Amino acid sequence: MSYLFPTYQRWEIEPEKAAGAVIYGKDGTEYLDFTSGIGVCNLGHRPEAVETAVKNQLESFWHVSNLFPQSIQEEAAEKLAEAADLDCVFFANSGAEANEAAIKLARKATGRTKIISFLQSFHGRTFAGMAATGQEKIKEGFGSMLERFVHLPFNDLEAFQHEIGPETAAVMIEIIQGEGGIHVVDSEFLKEIEKACMQNGALLIIDEIQTGIGRTGKPFAFQHFGIKPDIITVAKGLGSGLPIGAAVGKAELKEFFGPGSHGSTFGGNPVSTAAASATMEIIFHDEFLLEATAKGNYLFESLHKRLGQLDIVKEIRGLGLMAGIEMTTDVQPILAALRKAGLVALPAGEKVIRLLPPLNVSQEEIEKAVKIIEETVSMHSITA
Ligand SMILES: Cc1ncc(COP(=O)(O)O)c(C=O)c1O
Structure with missing residues (x-):
């Protein structure tokens, strides 16, 4: 039992x-x-340098709240933003929460609510994550979803061009649909999405939760395609097994996530950010x-x-x-x-x-x- x-x-x-x-x-x-804890332990189980960083942090402090400045958060944020060629980081505890933050940020920054995502995608188990996810089985029995998500066939440019418009807040996409069957995005399709987002004032959100932190041979999978997203979300491999997620965005989004706009008690926990910093120190080379x-x-x-x-x-x-x-x-x-x-x-x-x-x-x-x-x-x- x-x-x-x-x-x-x-x-x-x-x-x-x-x-x-x-x-x-x-x-x-x-x-x-050959699971790495579902794409989490990208350096294998208990990598020595990460274990040492975690032990050192455990001996200084475990949690103080986000009301205190914490240089370990700054250090991890700098490594993450630099590697993604982006500017600002919000730390959460999981992938779903990172996507939740990205969706909130996109809605607030654009003043719009419509979000385009793709069939067979997976973006997490919170209500916004489920709404973004393009798989009905994930939503069964949970009642009405967050409104205004549209799911289009993956790699179908015609369907996409027909849907995107001046009402679109964001397009949310995985570079490789991980849970959905390992489907790699088509390069032309992705470039057209980037272009259409710019033309329509919509934000491009890349969900790098499974594909990020070196999984595809680059720090982030979007870097194989020569595009620049507005926001990426990461989690899984970031902390080598300690719970951490993040939404990473362009500098112009900073004003929409000011004090009191979003938050998390545990987000950016010092032990997890120490693990993340040590993980990135090894992988991003x-x-x-x-x-x-x-x-x-x-x-x-x-x-x-x-x-x-x-x-x-x-x-x-x-x-x-x-x-x-x-x-x-x-x-x-x-x-x-x-x-x-x-x-x-x-x-x-x-x-x-x-x-x-x-x-x-x-x-x-x-x-x-x-x-x-x-x-x-x-x-x-x-x-x-
Ligand atoms: C692409 C993608 N997005 C979001 C998530 C949700 O992450 P978490 O389980 O940490 O909430 C996952 C988890 O499998 C994922 O693969």
Whole structure:
């Protein structure tokens, strides 16, 4: 009997310890972790430099309230804004809260309420996050949603150009739809969105919650496309496992988030911001990101080589170290078999296996994971 609401379909593994790309189960079994806590532990489990930063902060203070200036927040905000080529940061505790802040800011700054987002997107579980999300199953049973969200087909330029106009407050988009099945945005589509936003006085909000903090080989995934958003939202990988989210915006938005306009008791908590600062210190370096890119290339090459010919595999897609393997069948039984074989991976929708290994995963770990996937998927290929 559990006292927890059964909101999660739990796996059969209870972790005892975790380090790097490995989770050690209480049953004594070792698992290669290609989930990174759903794109959170981008430096693997318990990276030493982050652990040290957290311990140091724990020894100075844990929480004082946002009424005090805190240089650790300033330090983390500077790293985040500089890496995104943006100017102002609001710290929250999660991805949904970061999106909530971005939506509030966009509505206030434009004086408009209509927001365009996309089918199959995922933007979080708060009411604004659910309203932005383009998946009906997320909203079922919760009654009326926040108004004036319009969901358009992803990568459909004609539908977009038909919808955007002088009433649009913002366009909210993921560069790679993570929960929705690892669908990468089309470059032309994204550039046209940027252009149309400028022409119509609408803000471009990029949800980098899953794609940010080095996941795709750049600090943020939008940087592959030569565009400049007005706001980005980040969370997940930012704190290496400590809860933190952020909305990062252009300087001209500063006046709309003045004192009393928005806030959060725990947002920018010093222990979490210390973890974020130490995480960014490692990830936001060309050398580190080039290595992550090389590992991503190796992962995709290996997946194509070992799985590309199997009937059960429909498509392999993604960017950097964010990979999706679309199958012709439901992936849940395959994911269960992968765990039995010592690899934890994620679904993205019903038919996609999602791989989010740590950015510092080793070549041997990639080889081991791909071998397990090949053997497991081949077995399902025969039985399918
Ligand atoms: C793209 C995207 N946006 C928002 C969220 C919500 O983040 P959180 O679960 O931290 O509220 C997620 C979480 O999976 C996400 O992938």
